Amino acid sequence: MxxxxxxxxxxxxxxxxxxxxxxxxxxxxxxxxxxxxxxxxxxxxxWDTSPDRPQRGSITIVYDHHVRGLSDDLLDVQHAHEEVIVATQHVHFDPDLCLETLVVNGAAGVIRELLEGINGIDGVEQVRFTAV
Ligand code: NI
Missing domain, CATH: 1.10.1220 (Arc Repressor Mutant)
Incomplete structure (x- = not known):
C-alpha cells in the first residue's frame, strides 16, 4: 500500500x-x-453520510430485562430490521442485567434506523455501535 x-x-x-x-x-x-x-x-x-453505503460492525446493548415491555420491544425492532442483523448473542450477567450483541452488515441507513429504534426503547441502559 x-x-x-x-x-x-x-x-x-x-x-x-x-x-x-x-x-x-x-x-x-x-x-x-x-x-x-x-x-x-x-x-x-x-457511515452516516450516505444511507446506501455498506456498513458493518456490532451493536452492544445493556438492559434490565425486568423493565416491562423492554424485551418485546427489543425483539420487535430487531425483527423489523432483520435484513442487516447477521448474528445475535445474549448473555445474562446477573439476575437483572442482560447484554446483547448484534453483528450487523448492510445498508448504513437501515443500521441507523435499527440503532434509533433501540435508543428509543425505555429502560435500555447502554447502546454502543462499533463500526469496523
Ligand atoms: Ni438475559
Missing part, C-alpha cells in the same frame, strides 16, 4: 498516553497504533 508521511502537532500528554498504549498493548510503533485509531475514527464518522 502506498503511504504518505504526515506531521501532526499534538499535546505532549496525548503523545505520552499514546506511547503508553503502544508499549502496553504490543503495537510495533506509534504509526501502527495511530493507523488503527484513525481507521476507527473514520469508520465512526463516515
Amino acid at each position: 502506498a503511504t504518505d508521511r504526515v506531521s501532526l502537532t499534538l499535546p505532549t500528554e496525548l503523545v505520552a498516553e499514546l506511547d503508553g498504549v503502544v508499549d502496553e498493548w504490543g503495537y510495533s510503533s506509534r504509526s501502527s497504533a495511530s493507523r488503527e485509531a484513525l481507521r476507527g475514527f473514520l469508520a465512526d464518522h463516515h
